Amino acid sequence: MRLIQKVGDWFDLRLQLGTPIRETAEHPVPRETASWFYVFGSAALTCFMLQIVTGILLALIYVPSAGEAWNSLQTLNHGVSLGWFIRALHGWGSNFMVAIVLIHMVQVFLFGAYKFPRELTWIVGVLLLLVTLGMAFTGQVLRFDQDAYWGLGIGASIASRAPVIGPWAVNLMLGGPIIAGATLSRFFALHVFVVPGLLIAFVGVHLLMVLKLGINEWPMPGRIVRRATYMQEYRELTHKQGIPFVPEAVWKDIFFSGFILVAIAVCAIHFGPFGPSGRPDPTIIQTAPRPDFFFLWLYALLSFLPPAAETPILLIGPAIGIIVLLALPFVAGEGEKSWKRRPIAVLTILLVAVGLGTLTNLAEHTPWSPVMDAWSSQPIPAKFLHGRTALERHGALVFQAKQCHNCHSLDDKGGQRGPALDSVALRLTEDQLIRQVIQGGGNMPAYGKNLSPSETTALVAFLETLHPANQKPARNASQAVALGTNEVSPR
Amino acid sequence: MSTESRISRRAALVKLGVFLNGIVGIFLAVPIVRYLFSPVIRERKIGYESWLSLGGLEQFPAGQTRLATYKNPVINAWDGETGDIACWVRNVDDKNFQVFAINCAHLGCPVRWFAQSNLFMCPCHGGAYYQDGSRASGPPERGLFQYSYKIEGGKLLIKAGEMPTPGQPVANKAGGKTICA
Numbered sequence: 001m002r003l004i005q006k007v008g009d010w011f012d013l014r015l016q017l018g019t020p021i022r023e024t025a026e027h028p029v030p031r032e033t034a035s036w037f038y039v040f041g042s043a044a045l046t047c048f049m050l051q052i053v054t055g056i057l058l059a060l061i062y063v064p065s066a067g068e069a070w071n072s073l074q075t076l077n078h079g080v081s082l083g084w085f086i087r088a089l090h091g092w093g094s095n096f097m098v099a100i101v102l103i104h105m106v107q108v109f110l111f112g113a114y115k116f117p118r119e120l121t122w123i124v125g126v127l128l129l130l131v132t133l134g135m136a137f138t139g140q141v142l143r144f145d146q147d148a149y150w151g152l153g154i155g156a157s158i159a160s161r162a163p164v165i166g167p168w169a170v171n172l173m174l175g176g177p178i179i180a181g182a183t184l185s186r187f188f189a190l191h192v193f194v195v196p197g198l199l200i201a202f203v204g205v206h207l208l209m210v211l212k213l214g215i216n217e218w219p220m221p222g223r224i225v226r227r228a229t230y231m232q233e234y235r236e237l238t239h240k241q242g243i244p245f246v247p248e249a250v251w252k253d254i255f256f257s258g259f260i261l262v263a264i265a266v267c268a269i270h271f272g273p274f275g276p277s278g279r280p281d282p283t284i285i286q287t288a289p290r291p292d293f294f295f296l297w298l299y300a301l302l303s304f305l306p307p308a309a310e311t312p313i314l315l316i317g318p319a320i321g322i323i324v325l326l327a328l329p330f331v332a333g334e335g336e337k338s339w340k341r342r343p344i345a346v347l348t349i350l351l352v353a354v355g356l357g358t359l360t361n362l363a364e365h366t367p368w369s370p371v372m373d374a375w376s377s378q379p380i381p382a383k384f385l386h387g388r389t390a391l392e393r394h395g396a397l398v399f400q401a402k403q404c405h406n407c408h409s410l411d412d413k414g415g416q417r418g419p420a421l422d423s424v425a426l427r428l429t430e431d432q433l434i435r436q437v438i439q440g441g442g443n444m445p446a447y448g449k450n451l452s453p454s455e456t457t458a459l460v461a462f463l464e465t466l467h468p469a470n471q472k473p474a475r476n477a478s479q480a481v482a483l484g485t486n487e488v489s490p491r
Numbered sequence: 492m493s494t495e496s497r498i499s500r501r502a503a504l505v506k507l508g509v510f511l512n513g514i515v516g517i518f519l520a521v522p523i524v525r526y527l528f529s530p531v532i533r534e535r536k537i538g539y540e541s542w543l544s545l546g547g548l549e550q551f552p553a554g555q556t557r558l559a560t561y562k563n564p565v566i567n568a569w570d571g572e573t574g575d576i577a578c579w580v581r582n583v584d585d586k587n588f589q590v591f592a593i594n595c596a597h598l599g600c601p602v603r604w605f606a607q608s609n610l611f612m613c614p615c616h617g618g619a620y621y622q623d624g625s626r627a628s629g630p631p632e633r634g635l636f637q638y639s640y641k642i643e644g645g646k647l648l649i650k651a652g653e654m655p656t657p658g659q660p661v662a663n664k665a666g667g668k669t670i671c672a
Binding site for chain 2: 065066067068149150153154156157158159160161162166167168170171172174175176177178179180181182183279280281282283285286287288289299302303305307308310311368369370372375401402403404406407417440443444445446447449450
């Protein structure tokens with residue numbers, strides 16, 4: 001022990017870091033902040049360190065070349081001892097990091113921690129969120145498979161919509177005219193050098209400010225933040241009733257970080273690494289590209305925006321979002337910190353959470369996409385065919401052969417792009433069905449040129465049978481009157 | 492010499508040093524910026540596009556739409572299979588052709604041709620196009636992108652080399668409304 005002490009003293013005489021480190025570790029924090037609510041920042045940092053370590057390990061094998069990247073991922077998964085586990089740790093670590101950064105942000109927002117004097121800490125935090133998402137997107141590209149390839153195409157298509165500079169932005173992003181080797185190389189440089197460099201710098205500034213300004217105190221309803229008095233009040237809070245960060249508060253951080261690391265490892269072992277999916281060969285077009293989990297909400301949003309609004313929303317929306325986040329501490333830099341007295345803050349979080357959650361959930365099911373193989377793989381349920389006439393069954397055949405099933409479901413089988421047709425005969429009369437099939441409309445293509453008159457007749461005859469047994473199909477009441485008959489047409 | 496004047500001389504030397512470094516910085520910045528923007532500056536001037544053969548006309552029977560692939564004109568050795576690009580060739584009547592980009596005009600996903608219903612469908616956000624490439628339904632704002640083509644020596648040639656995107660002025664000119672089927 002004495003030897004260790006001597007060696008320690010020898011270094012400290014030269015480095016002179018012992019005292020500042022001890023003072024930093026033992027700096028007083030408000031008593032209530034030794035809380036399980038205050039562990040997310042350190043957990044995000046732990047995730048980041050795991051990402052650095054696993055990222056360096058992956059870089060030992062990975063080849064950032066469009067021709068070889070996919071093969072090197074296969075080697076990592078199958079050819080290198082526990083390569084799959086390192087890939088899984090890095091992939092799951094990334095998901096956990098984004099999640100924890102978001103949770104940390106919500107906690108900080110609800111606890112009013114962005115208010116005076118911690119405005120800049122919040123702003124750097126917003127930048128940290130952006131670079132974390134930047135890491136997630138560029139990392140998804142490095143997993144150079146079909147999803148990555150077409151994901152880049154989506155990125156390029158969005159970039160191209162920027163007014164004036166659009167086409168140049170695309171070339172700059174792709175490093176050339178198409179998605180190819182240069183594209184992967186520049187995303188590698190971004191993911192491995194540029195964005196991590198920014199991340200480290202921002203984390204440094206963020207932490208420095210947490211130390212200099214002190215951790216946000218537990219918000220008490222009625223304790224109002226005022227620029228003139230806050231610093232004095234905070235000093236009293238920490239120095240009179242404060243506790244040293246180490247060891248009184250830090251043990252919760254350590255426990256939670258450890259728990260997160262275990263959770264990442266368990267996910268990595270149980271679920272394994274992400275992909276890679278098919279080879280990044282653009283001539284393989286039988287693919288349905290999907291983004292990674294944290295961009296699914298965007299994927300859903302892009303299918304719901306009306307065409308005319310899409311470009312402005314895509315280009316202006318993110319800018320507005322970032323400006324709102326950056327402006328927040330300047331708009332609400334003083335006043336009440338407690339979420340109990342900030343109903344709009346709580347509602348905002350709920351609204352954003354429900355919105356993002358709903359969009360993510362929708363993107364898991366992609367009801368807007370045609371089911372490309374429904375017409376050949378999902379037969380019409382037998383109950384729709386029993387006891388039907390030859391013409392009606394021929395109509396069912398037309399329904400399959402003309403890929404109607406790709407967008408319309410019967411008995412919950414088939415696409416959901418268009419409305420389910422289980423009881424379409426209740427909604428539309430025969431004439432309306434004919435018009436809809438031939439002319440389309442309401443987001444349905446017109447089939448007039450693709451169906452012969454006999455096919456149309458058969459198809460509509462089949463559609464007319466799609467109604468519950470105890471309910472009659474819709475009919476045009478005025479038609480019977482106009483024709484001078486009491487009977488509706490037999491079908 | 493008084494202390495004051497010596498300090499001001501040092502200060503002047505510091506300023507001069509910073510100024511010289513500024514000039515060196517500009518000298519370095521110009522090539523760095525040019526290097527970074529080379530995909531825009533250099534290649535743009537030469538042009539990415541050139542005429543490529545999609546193969547003999549016999550591969551594209553009249554009245555049908557077939558998938559064709561070509562090697563992108565600008566590639567590097569390490570591009571691998573990303574240099575192979577697919578496109579849809581529609582032989583309208585043996586005299587008129589239409590060559591559509593594989594990329595959906597919405598966000599660039601690969602569209603698939605369904606010969607039975609004469610529709611192109613996109614797997615990403617559900618865009619659909621008629622056989623002449625015009626928009627049928629879904630989020631795309633326009634029809635499929637088209638390559639210009641010509642027929643030489645019994646072969647179908649297209650002018651290609653750049654991934655078509657919605658913001659491209661060239662692609663906007665070629666695509667959109669064309670002959671009806």
